[in-house]
Amino acid sequence: xxxxTQSPKxxxxxxGQNVTLSCEQNLNxxxxxxxRQDPGQGLRLIYYSQIVNDFQKGDIAEGYSVSREKKESFxxxxxxxxxxxxxxxxxxxxxxxxxxxxxxxxxxxxxxxxTVL
Amino acid sequence: QQQxxxxxxxxxxxxxxxxxxxxxxxxxxxxxxxxxxxxxxxGPALLIAIRPDVSExxxxxxxxxxxxxxxxxxxxxxxxxxxxxxxxxxxxxxxxxxxxxxxxxxxxSVLP
Numbered sequence: 742x743x744x745x746t747q748s749p750k751x752x753x754x755x756x757g758q759n760v761t762l763s764c765e766q767n768l769n770x771x772x773x774x775x776x777r778q779d780p781g782q783g784l785r786l787i788y789y790s791q792i793v794n795d796f797q798k799g800d801i802a803e804g805y806s807v808s809r810e811k812k813e814s815f816x817x818x819x820x821x822x823x824x825x826x827x828x829x830x831x832x833x834x835x836x837x838x839x840x841x842x843x844x845x846x847x848x849x850x851x852x853x854x855x856t857v858l
Numbered sequence: 859q860q861q862x863x864x865x866x867x868x869x870x871x872x873x874x875x876x877x878x879x880x881x882x883x884x885x886x887x888x889x890x891x892x893x894x895x896x897x898x899x900x901g902p903a904l905l906i907a908i909r910p911d912v913s914e915x916x917x918x919x920x921x922x923x924x925x926x927x928x929x930x931x932x933x934x935x936x937x938x939x940x941x942x943x944x945x946x947x948x949x950x951x952x953x954x955x956x957x958x959x960x961x962x963x964x965x966x967s968v969l970p
Contacts, residue, residue: 783960841890841951849901
């Protein structure tokens with residue numbers, strides 16, 4: 742059963758702590774993405790990766806870090822430098838990087854809700 | 859600054875009615891326009907998508923209408939059902955930035 746899994750579903754962080762959100766896909770997709778979703782706003786791109794061992798900053802990368810050591814995995818670390826980390830975080834993947842064509846849309850995981858205490 | 863504007867912010871429709879959500883953009887580099895449906899606490903799911911060389915695409919009760927000259931596109935949900943109650947996002951592929959840009963979303967409520 743192919744898909745994208747994210748864990749944990751809910752995550753609580755104390756101020757000053759780093760936390761890591763997990764994203765795994767078994768779709769054999771090359772490209773993976775992290776988005777942040779805030780109420781009343783669209784999805785904002787944090788980081789994306791087109792291939793293993795390579796990743797690019799998105800629109801709001803400050804305070805976040807990622808790694809792509811395996812094709813299937815793209816973990817996101819929310820560092821203490823992120824001033825307002827409380828949000829819903831979504832991981833996505835697509836067959837290849839580049840989008841913009843039928844069959845290469847992004848597929849999303851179920852999300853992780855991060856709350857800073 | 860929103861690159862993709864979406865309206866209305868929220869929409870209430872009676873069961874069996876037509877739900878219409880509109881999106882507009884200005885960036886001519888935008889190409890390929892998917893719509894996503896998101897239920898509370900879940901990730902968005904691809905609903906339907908359209909290329910800019912097509913004026914309309916229909917899949918079941920869902921239809922996208924696209925007006926390239928006006929840079930506008932809309933989602934029509936025919937015979938709306940309570941199960942359609944969700945947040946809908948339009949998106950556009952930015953050929954220059956090489957990423958999808960999303961609208962802010964429309965929360966649809968279909969009353970039984």
